[in-house]
Amino acid sequence: MSDGDDGTLKAALPPLAQARLQSLRLADGVATLVLDVAGLDRLERDRMEIAVKDALRGQEGVSEVRVAMTADKPQRRLIAVGSGKGGVGKSTLSANLAVALAKMGRKVGLVDADIYGPSQPRLLANEGVKPTARDKKLVPVPSPWGVPVLSMGHIIEPGQAIAWRGPMAGNALSQLVDADWGDTELLVVDLPPGTGDVQLTMLQRFKPVGAVIVSTPQDLALMDATRAISLFEQSEVPIIGMVENMAGYACPHCGEVSDPFGQGGAEAAAKSMGHAFLGRIPLDLSIRQDSDAGNPPAAGEGPQAEAFAAIARRVATWLDNQKR
Numbered sequence: 304m305s306d307g308d309d310g311t312l313k314a315a316l317p318p319l320a321q322a323r324l325q326s327l328r329l330a331d332g333v334a335t336l337v338l339d340v341a342g343l344d345r346l347e348r349d350r351m352e353i354a355v356k357d358a359l360r361g362q363e364g365v366s367e368v369r370v371a372m373t374a375d376k377p378q379r380r381l382i383a384v385g386s387g388k389g390g391v392g393k394s395t396l397s398a399n400l401a402v403a404l405a406k407m408g409r410k411v412g413l414v415d416a417d418i419y420g421p422s423q424p425r426l427l428a429n430e431g432v433k434p435t436a437r438d439k440k441l442v443p444v445p446s447p448w449g450v451p452v453l454s455m456g457h458i459i460e461p462g463q464a465i466a467w468r469g470p471m472a473g474n475a476l477s478q479l480v481d482a483d484w485g486d487t488e489l490l491v492v493d494l495p496p497g498t499g500d501v502q503l504t505m506l507q508r509f510k511p512v513g514a515v516i517v518s519t520p521q522d523l524a525l526m527d528a529t530r531a532i533s534l535f536e537q538s539e540v541p542i543i544g545m546v547e548n549m550a551g552y553a554c555p556h557c558g559e560v561s562d563p564f565g566q567g568g569a570e571a572a573a574k575s576m577g578h579a580f581l582g583r584i585p586l587d588l589s590i591r592q593d594s595d596a597g598n599p600p601a602a603g604e605g606p607q608a609e610a611f612a613a614i615a616r617r618v619a620t621w622l623d624n625q626k627r
Contacts, residue, residue, distance in 0.1 A: 312359060313327055316359070317351075323338045323351075325338060325339055329365065332366035332367060334368045334369070337371045337372075338370060339373055341373075341374040348372060379484065380512045381480070381489075381490045381492055381505075381512060382489065383505065383514040384400065384494060385494045385502070385517070385535070386518060386528060387497065389420075389495075392517060392519075392548040392549060394422045395590065397492075397493035398427055398450075398599050399601035400615055402448045402449075402450055403601040403612045403614070403615035404491070404619060406602070407619060409619065410487050411491060412453075412487040413491050413493065414453055414454075414476075414480055414490055414492045416480075416493055416494050417455075418455050422456070423454045423493060424444075424452075425456075425595070427450065428596075428597030429446050429452065451484065455479075476505060480508075496527075506535075506540065510538070512540075512622070514532075514542055515545075516532055516544070516546070517545075518545060518548070518572070519568075519569075528569070528572070532576065542579075543579065544581035545570075545572065545578055545579070545581060546584065547582075549586040550583035550584060579617070581618065582614040590607055
């Protein structure tokens, strides 16, 4: 085999190595390979290197095998989930949106940016788990649902009050977002209610590709949601769409549906402002019970899971269209 003749060498490689081969060169008996190992952990990378060397050492003209590995840093995108006021179910939507996207095969993580009132550790069943650090960066905490998450609730002691001024809260958010997220490609950011320091820090340092606005149907919540939309629009962050939460209550005894918070307000508001309406989440006791138990409804089956899945599909379609 002459120098530079790498066709036979490539054919000798294991299939996975062939698929990840960036370049292959034989010169003076030295076979030099560059492999793309993005998304592989350390053990998988080591196994691939051993398999490649074993496959090429017996080939004609090869006296030495050198393997270089590269992994381009993923282009991570942020989706902000915001609302103008508290108590509209924004954190529940954020957790279930992330879980539903993960079920679709997206590499998604979740940032609990509600520095003063973190709730994601409870919603994703990893309360009491402390994040580790790697190269001076936090490593997200895994969840049973395939969604890594970081929250101040993982760092402080349960029940401990956080009395920080704006700059400290902004720095805390930066540590959560700028963590070692591995091959995660999409971060869902559960924002605190309102339009304060944390929101401004995120918009200045980590501009989201889009925002999902959560509101209940009543007029007061819609007025506050409009303020949140205005903040994102002023920062040139596109609005992916609006979600109407607590939309209709089905009596568990008679099945009759009532609308204690009104009906269709968020959809009408979205239409009037020229934004997409992503869907409704019902006012359902099982959603509250499952969420409190750390069992996101989106992870299961049934109408509650489908309500979140439908919203996730619309968000995923929006993201894919942005890429194109």
